[in-house]
Amino acid sequence: MWDYSDKVQEHFFSPRNAGAVQDANAVGDIGSLSCGDALRLTLKVDPASEVILEAGFQTFGCGSAIASSSALTEIIKGMTLDQALLVSNQDIADYLDGLPPEKMHCSVMGREALQAAVANYRGEEWKDDHEEGAMVCKCFAVDSKLVENTIRSNNLTTVEEVVNYTKAGGGCSACHEGVEEILTRVLAESGQTFAPGSAATAPAPARGKLTNLERIRRIENVIESIRPNLKRDHGDVELVDVDGKNVYVNMKGACVGCQMASVTLEGIQERIVEDLGEFVRVLPVAAKRLNG
Amino acid sequence: MTTLTQGIYFDNNATTMVAPEVVAAMLPYFTEQFGNPSSIHQFGNRVGVAIKQARAQVQALLGAEHDSEIVFTSCGTESDSTAILSAIRTQPERREIITTVVEHPAILALCEQLEKEGYTIHRLPVDGKGRLDLHAYQALLSERVAIVSVMWANNETGTLFPVEEMAELAKSAGVLFHTDAVQAVGKLPIDLKRTAIDMLSLSGHKLHAPKGIGVLYLRRNTRFRPLLRGGHQERGRRAGTENSAAIIALGKACEMALEHLEQEQTQVRTLRDRLEQGILAAVPNSFVTGDPDNRLPNTSNIAFEYIEGESILLLLNKLGIAASSGSACTSGSLEPSHVMRAMGIPYTAAHGTTRFSLSRYNTLDEVERVIAAIPPIVAQLRKLSPYWGENGPVENPEQAFAPAYS
């Protein structure tokens, strides 16, 4: 069974704000066709202040869909609509002390229901712009649609590039077969064939001895190449110091306290090790303070 | 269940408790009887004798003509792969495979891979009750087909396929026939020598033997290519030192299954029927999936409309009741069970399908407790469901709640 946090279980077994709000003036209905889950969010909004006075949910879905709905209603009660619109699915997952990677889409559904309800209140039409496919990479919770779209829009041709752009495949590497399949399929669309052995575009790993400056530059480059992916998830990372075999970084934004933080660090470490051709350890800067 | 475990275990199609007698039978083979059966000395020889007995016990349960038709493998999945890969290696000119849309992933995922490698896979569809169209099947049989692989009993619904008849049809067309009987063995009488089945897979952990042991039945004179080559174990048809303790356990489990076969058809069936009737009578908008008139005696798969299976399982689990679901979320995939989709069960019901699978270790008291537990759980979840009103589904549920789908 899933590894649900206590908080998820608690919100599932005793959901808050279950049911429709009486005389609601905002309704958002959202379904995920792919997984069949569906959610109706009803809000009572104070017309003068636009503060959400009451929020209720009705959910047809699994344990984490119900828990995410419950968490969402708790988070947004008392917020203004504009504040509520800033709530991200990561916020919902964080509120629940994290969700298993396969279940992150449940929190996405909550956020979309909120957007739909606000649009409904404001008399606007809400258009969904998020597509979702089957989970490809469990280490980084990346689905096939994201991999596909990223390959297309950036003309990626190798697994390594997919790792660089999406993180998918950057951890345990068990999903490389799946990534190769997507590459094969997408490349075929434009008449190309996927060549597994083709040379990577990244600079070949350094072999001879590097000067200290070269070494730090290379580490910097690797970290720079990872930042866009983290930023997409509202996180970031900066290089703080290189001390012999130890590389200290500062995790920022959503990366702080994220359940994936350690996986992300591991991923960064792997990339640096690969690039330098020597072993280094990537550590959060907090560890340096402890050591020092 | 006997006092060995706590809680109520109604998930025997997923795996079963190892019978205490089976555990007792296998334990000596970890300690004093640890020898390698291939060895000449007495340590090995005694194990070899025990394996021979186990082979005979499996043979008896399957009604196989010869004990040499029993090949021990590591699991049902290995047996399935061995059967199909052998068939295509012995007949390289045949590039088609016939199977069904509702097979276990052990067959489906392999076929998908073979499809990528250029094979043509015919996946027979099923009707609303999960039944096959034998005319459509017959029309596909040709000298281009390397093998037919059709499950005997479906793991989700328990629905039985007429594999004996299908094997006859395959035989008259000169096509090899394999059946994944992982769910059927031990629950139904099987007499392979009277059938035209060429290969059959079984898995120990579905019949009160341990996990990690399986059998491929291979009819004498069937052309064969092993999956694993190496030593001469299993007459060279499956190399690798024998998992002797598990083989002896499987033998014991088969002997016990044969003794209790009648009980599956009477006692277990009665419990299952009582469970099903009790639940259907107490829960509105619920129905049995699959073919109720033609299925395993231990399995009941019930769709609870407008609620989702994982939620049901979590609430059942809180009460110490174990079952399983075809909902997307329990498997980590985004789609509800391929078996439910193949039968055309709508999403709003497919997600709420719950499988109860019993064994001879279950009791009437357990059945009554589950019957009592289900209605409040369903009611609780329906109260949360946007498709559900005060006392029933909202009117025209699919129209009244028609969310924007992403």
Ligand SMILES: Cc1ncc(COP(=O)(O)O)c(C=O)c1O
């Ligand atoms: C019909 C069917 N085939 C194959 C298998 C796989 O068996 P095993 O787990 O021994 O590999 C199962 C069990 O899950 C099954 O139900």
Ligand code: FES
């Ligand atoms: S699953 Fe993708 S790297 Fe581990």
